[in-house]
Amino acid sequence: MAFELPQLPYANDALEPHIDAKTMEIHHGKHHNGYTTKLNGALEGSGLESDTIESVLENLDMNNGALRNNGGGYYNHCLFWEVMSPNGGGTPSGALAQAVDAAYGSFEDFKTTFSNAAATQFGSGWAWLCVLQGGKVEVCSSANQDNPLMPGIGCGGIPILGLDVWEHAYYLNYQNKRPAYINAFFNVINWEKVSELYEQNK
Ligand code: MN3
Numbered sequence: 001m002a003f004e005l006p007q008l009p010y011a012n013d014a015l016e017p018h019i020d021a022k023t024m025e026i027h028h029g030k031h032h033n034g035y036t037t038k039l040n041g042a043l044e045g046s047g048l049e050s051d052t053i054e055s056v057l058e059n060l061d062m063n064n065g066a067l068r069n070n071g072g073g074y075y076n077h078c079l080f081w082e083v084m085s086p087n088g089g090g091t092p093s094g095a096l097a098q099a100v101d102a103a104y105g106s107f108e109d110f111k112t113t114f115s116n117a118a119a120t121q122f123g124s125g126w127a128w129l130c131v132l133q134g135g136k137v138e139v140c141s142s143a144n145q146d147n148p149l150m151p152g153i154g155c156g157g158i159p160i161l162g163l164d165v166w167e168h169a170y171y172l173n174y175q176n177k178r179p180a181y182i183n184a185f186f187n188v189i190n191w192e193k194v195s196e197l198y199e200q201n202k
Pocket of ligand 1: 027031077164166168169
C-alpha cells in the first residue's frame with residue numbers, strides 16, 4: 001500500500017494573510033507531493049512497504065538518504081498541515097497548557113524558546129514541540145527533513161507541533177524575514193489538534 005498525499009484540511013487561501021495561497025499550493029501540491037512519490041520509490045522492494053511511516057522513521061538507517069529525506073519530508077508535512085487552522089492562534093488549554101507551563105514557566109516563554117529554535121536553525125529544517133514519556137514537553141529543532149522520531153538526531157519524543165523553516169515555506173510572502181513568518185505561524189496554530197496529539201502520545 002503506497003503512501004498518499006493527504007488532502008489539505010482547509011483551502012489553499014484559508015491561512016491568509018499569515019500564509020499565502022500560492023505558497024500553500026506549491027508547498028502542498030509540489031513539495032509534499034514530491035516527497036510522497038519519492039518515498040514510495042525508496043520503499044519499493046525494501047520489505048517495509050506495509051510499515052507505518054512512524055515505524056519506517058523509528059527504524060531508519062540514517063545512511064539511507066532517499067528514505068531519510070523523503071520519509072521525513074512525507075511525515076513532517078502531514079503533521080504541519082494538521083497543526084494549522086484558519087481558526088487557530090491563541091494559547092493551549094488543559095493538560096497541554098500545564099505541561100508547557102511546567103517546562104517553560106509560561107506560554108510567552110515557551111513561544112520565545114520555540115521561536116528562537118525556529119529562527120536559529122541554520123539553513124533548512126524544522127522546529128518541534130515534542131511530548132516525552134510521562135507527559136513532559138520539549139522544544140528542539142532539526143536539519144533538512146530530519147525529525148525527532150529518527151534515531152540519533154539529538155532531539156527526542158513524539159512531535160506534536162512542527163514548523164517548517166525551509167525557505168520554500170515562506171519566501172514568496174516573507175522573503176528573508178524568517179522571524180516574521182515564525183511570528184505569523186502563531187496566529188494559525190491549531191492548539192486543539194496539538195492537545196489531541198499530546199493526549200494520544202503522552
Ligand atoms: Mn516544506
